[in-house]
Amino acid sequence: MPLKVALAQFNASVGDIAGNTGAMRSVMKRARALGAHVLVFPEMSICGYPPEDLLLKKHFLDDNRQAVEQLALDTGPETVIVGFAEPDGDISFNSLAVLQNGAVQRIYRKGRLPNYGVFDEQRYFRPGTEPLVMDIKGTTVALTICEDIWQLDWLGRFFKDTPPKDLLINISASPFHAGKLAERRQLFSRCARHFDCALAYCNFAGGQDELVYDGRSMFLDSTGKVVCQAKAFAEDLLIAEIVPTDGATSVKPAIATSAAEQMQPAEEIYHALVLGTRDYVRKNGFEKVLIGLSGGIDSALTAAVAADALGSENVVGVTMPSMFNTKETISDAEELAKNLAIGFHTIPIAGVLGKFDTVLSQVDGWDSAGVAYENLQARIRGSILMSLSNQFGYMVLTTGNKSETAVGYATLYGDTAGGFAVIKDVLKTMVYRLCRYVNEANSREVIPESTIQRPPSAELREDQKDTDSLPDYDLLDEILKGYIEQDKSAQQLADEGLDAAIVSRIIQMVDRNEYKRRQSPPGVKITPKAFGKDRRMPITNRYKE
């Protein structure tokens, strides 16, 4: 008999055990009504992922276990699989529970604990040592948690005595980065073929601090083919029938789904930014956001993302011109606000700047035309935005991209001041592509063409251009990608043909500005290595590349 399996790709909130289990109960009702025999929730569905040091609290772990036991009471003959943090005396496991007929029937403990990139699982958990392969209505099902199937050699040894004959289920909390979907598909396909069984993978859809779970849960048949795939960046309930036959296991999608379409990089990154921003703002209890609009491309993209994430009515743009801003940038800021139908304020800063300059001039050596004076303008803007934030309860979104963030081309407590840094992991060259994408997707000029065309400038002094102190962004981004994402040395980058002097100067800037990044707000991870938990560099660091 075919086994009807439903994957509950939902949006959990870290720590919100009551809210998560409430949402899970609703999905359980729906899946039952749809006749699912097995309902699968993602890794740590009870408490959200990653709970980080909440896992060091004994009462938090106890609450996890209790919530699973409570949820079990609501199950009937169908099998429900949930992920949770399992306390066991003084230690804990990253576990899944198999619920049925009002009780917890079986528990599987994750065998491989990732401790790289953004993951710290060996800080919290002991690895499990027992595989769990069970019969569900005549189908042999093996249960795994996330990392378990990313180490296929290990998994082969783990399942040596009890191979996953028909179906391998994997519950995950798999964060997005551009290109991750292709990695997953390749790996899952290899895994299905290796064990000659179907594979069901269930992921979250939602944002948690810097991470975005992109959904795209999927079923593969035993030939390694992706048969159907759930929505990207949204909740979904994906159902398929597993049909074990001699020699192969086929998968029949219950509803016709748009199976396997791949998004273009700009499209999927844009969606990740939207979901990550929406969830950070909403899950932290904010309705509206404020954005400083400079008339430049970074703040334009940030505002477009915010309007899509929260609705135009919840976004307020503020332009804060000084004497160094051109008419063009001021009018571009205004046009953008009009195009996006967001709120808009103009607050000139020259008066405040003048007063600051007066009091600072009391100190011998103050220079009313130097870098400190330039940074002061950014700090005045930061203070104005934060004052409005405090007054009205709106969150400030910052607008710095990854290229600037890397080399420290930003004023701490100025343009870095805010709650969430939407594009902090987006290199400048990708910012351009995303702006083009926004205009194409909307079939109109949302982001003014003049904003896209104008050479980038911080406009903190007369005739300033980014290229005064930085190389062209094409070159800069190539260096940054090699140095940050691939951990290449200056020597390696030079050997690849990049200008050695520029490489060396850029690497020094990246290293020296770690202290700024450490004080900057979180933002959406979209690359394989984002600043933050993903890349843990010492501030005090005298290593010479």
Added chain:
Amino acid sequence: MPLKVALAQFNASVGDIAGNTGAMRSVMKRARALGAHVLVFPEMSICGYPPEDLLLKKHFLDDNRQAVEQLALDTGPETVIVGFAEPDGDISFNSLAVLQNGAVQRIYRKGRLPNYGVFDEQRYFRPGTEPLVMDIKGTTVALTICEDIWQLDWLGRFFKDTPPKDLLINISASPFHAGKLAERRQLFSRCARHFDCALAYCNFAGGQDELVYDGRSMFLDSTGKVVCQAKAFAEDLLIAEIVPTDGATSVKPAIATSAAEQMQPAEEIYHALVLGTRDYVRKNGFEKVLIGLSGGIDSALTAAVAADALGSENVVGVTMPSMFNTKETISDAEELAKNLAIGFHTIPIAGVLGKFDTVLSQVDGWDSAGVAYENLQARIRGSILMSLSNQFGYMVLTTGNKSETAVGYATLYGDTAGGFAVIKDVLKTMVYRLCRYVNEANSREVIPESTIQRPPSAELREDQKDTDSLPDYDLLDEILKGYIEQDKSAQQLADEGLDAAIVSRIIQMVDRNEYKRRQSPPGVKITPKAFGKDRRMPITNRYKE
């Protein structure tokens, strides 16, 4: 024959391989001149500890290995033991090398890799599996690295076949927190008695970002008695003779040392703050620091620490009065600066505040007497300090204590603006004790008595007191200690007799203000659990205690 062992407690800088090995070469010469048979350096002495994600760079690991091989060339018949990050194909180990007669003779790889608290060693290293026990001039010596001896049951099994007969050497990078010395002594003593051998423990002395290594390297004899101990919070070379006899191993200090004196908590915390501040400022290339002096106790203590760390001539206090500051606080700030003989500026902020208020009043709903207006004063002060910092190249030290930092009683980009937060891990009740200590240690009123006596206030509006919105600091600190350092639940704290409503309100404040701490500068860890790498909480966190 007695074995003369020297412990080189030195101050390494993370990443500074050339600088560290240079310093090590000098010590090698000194130790040779003093006739040491064995010279021991701390864990990862080559590259400093912790190098964090530098360890993911292949060229960094290669540089480590090369430096060890170069250093070996300078050795003669004496044995030199150094710690380094050892590459081995695609993986790496936390290792020590035994150098002698111009070559690397043996390598030991750390068996236990801490992955809790501030430690992430399982992110970088594989555990070693082979003990190293060797004969040095007739003495049987076992070699271990830090965590290895903190897990005594494991160590017993590890050494089952090759017990450390005469001497167990442990090279460490052991961060300070108040009370840690007693923990170490107890553990080492147990260890020496367990194996019935002498123990030599070598630690760093110095600061690295949030960590301070407090030195206090030591020798214990086989009865578990501490025979001699190196300086606290300073470099030292501690030498002793190991004399194995039948049934016991005695230790004879080469020079009479002030062996085992214990510091009082306030004294050792003060020294940790001084060393941590000095090394953060100096190792990051700064000479001078700026501190906003409010006339209150937190900025007074911070200034006292800075003056001790860097010299009075390198500290500049800035008082920035508004109309809400009393004459008393302004004159206390001035008196403190005079007592410490530090630089002093007065920059009134009322004019700038007025201009901000004028432009912000253009926005409907702006309140010239609300919380936003209060925070604005702090942000103006932050901007003034940062402007002076940018102009003169001085680092700003912030002055927030742990109690305020915990409950978010601070203005982001205002009083949190700066490079280093000296007392961020010091609870307010300990701030008082430290101020008393400063005056006692100097036998004069360095910190004005009126500063210590005045009820704490942020002075952002008329007649404001901290107790308007916070409980008394005695109660607050008790709650914070239980909740943060001991991971107790609200229920547990209430069960211990604390007011349940207050506990619940404080816990909510702590949880809600994670976002502020994430954007605050680093500061010296002095408790078993500091904010930062030590306590990794999600910002988006809906867990209800």
